[in-house]
Amino acid sequence: MAKPTEVRSPSRYLIWLGLQQLPSLAAGVLFGSLWLLAQALMPLLLGWAIDFGVNAQNWSLLLLSAIGMVFLGAVQAIFAVLRHRIAVSNWLQASFRSVQLIGHKISRTGAALPKAISTGELVNTAASDATRIGQIYDLTARLSGAVLSYALVSILIWQISWGLGVTVLLGVPVCCALLLFIIRPLQARQREQREMAGKMTAVGADTVAGLRVLRGIGGEHIFVSRYRERSQQTRFSGNKVARSVANLEGTQLLVTGGFSVLFTWLGAAMALRGEISTGQLISLYGFSVFLVTPVRILSETVSAAIRGYVGARKTIAVLSTPPAYQDAGQTPAPRQPAVLRDTASGAVIQPGRLTAVVSSVPASSAELAERLGRFDDALLEANPVFWGDLDTRTIGIPDLRSRIVLSEADPQLFSGPLRELLDPEARNSDQRILQILEDASSLDILDGLEEGLDHHVTERGRGFSGGQRQRLALCRALLSDAETLLLVEPTSAVDAHTEARIAAKLPAVRAGKTTLLVTASPLLLGAVDEVLFMIDGKISARGSHRELLQLPDYRAVVIRGE
Structure with a gap:
């Protein structure tokens, strides 16, 4: 059984994510180490070629040194390609695994997630934060190689001169420590920029979702202004991040360049005093140039780790959101249709009947349907x-x-072929789908589509009007052929004539099955077997629509609905 996702802290999540791809990370460490170790040994062979080949005029050793350098060059080329391929693989594995976890969380959490985190924030987390998390695992191969090659170069320099060896052992960590003064502000500014980007995306998602309504009332300019304001704030925070990154790059070049110059000067002074040979001086110069690479890789890793840590914090905020319901039940459902009883309101839904619930507060009756369906x-x-x-x-x-x-x-x-939208599990024939479309007074929608049931529905069905979307959703619900069907305001967006046709067909379509309608429409109420009237969240009366019309409170709600 797979271990549960670790969401107690960003660090724990990043470690858990790495353990899920441990073999490929190990391969990256191996390839990255061999790649940089081959680079680190190149100055050593060059120094030997000068001392033991050129100066000593030993052409055999010079040839061997040349062959060795060619071999190291081939090793670098081969393992550079392998390292890059496995690094990209590690990056994509971590990114896609995070996106997959977020997708599963969204589909399983229910109504709790949208209440806790905005849609724009979710989009930004999946699209941006997951990529930043993946960059950490991209750099593991180079980081491991940088550490090992730094240790090897330190040993090689120590053998030439213990003083220069101490300089390397102390100087490189000091250079890295100096970069922390730039990295700390970078971390805070990247966190600020991430927050601004999330808010901007949230405003954009809200604006797009309500664009039709906004245009209808002429209010789109207000939301455009809000988006422009958020966009400017995000741009300014991004500029701050860019300045920090530029400072980091410049400081890195200054520090490592200064260290390289100091190291080379010390080696040249020793060569002039005759303490080291010409070949050793050339090796030391090569080592000083090479040592820039581990420092650069380390600073790049720290920068990516900061971005990934911020992204991991956002990701676990999504993954740790408790679901609206727990799937821990083990008891089998009743084999036969049974009564549904809500103890909060006192509603009793008899099996096989068409029942409606009417409330003076629509939210109360809608909440009853959520309780009966166990969505929270x-x-x-x-x-x-x-x-x-x-x-x-x-x-x-x-x-x-x-x-x-x-x-x-x-x-x-959802987007996709209309046939899949209406019948996601492909359990119905086209003839059956067309029959339900007719029963839901929706064939006119199909008549306006050139491709019929193969018509591609755009995102959220924006190509349809509100009434058309509602009727298509009703068709989808009816095609599920559920034993118990809970319909909340299924005809609130359609005209009276269409609603009357739907009300006339609904009893026959749902004959023998349990159906609850949450509605105040007299047309639908007149077609049901029983009406439950709710006041202050409690069922106060029950009977037929005609019988309940004798109650002033019920009549006031129904007339208002009409």
């Missing part, structure tokens, strides 16, 4: 819902969802 366990803590004799929280979510289906007041339409 927080609503069931004090007052559970019973399906037959079973508490619905003891039943597994897959079993519950397969038999109790909820269609919300604002259902979502």
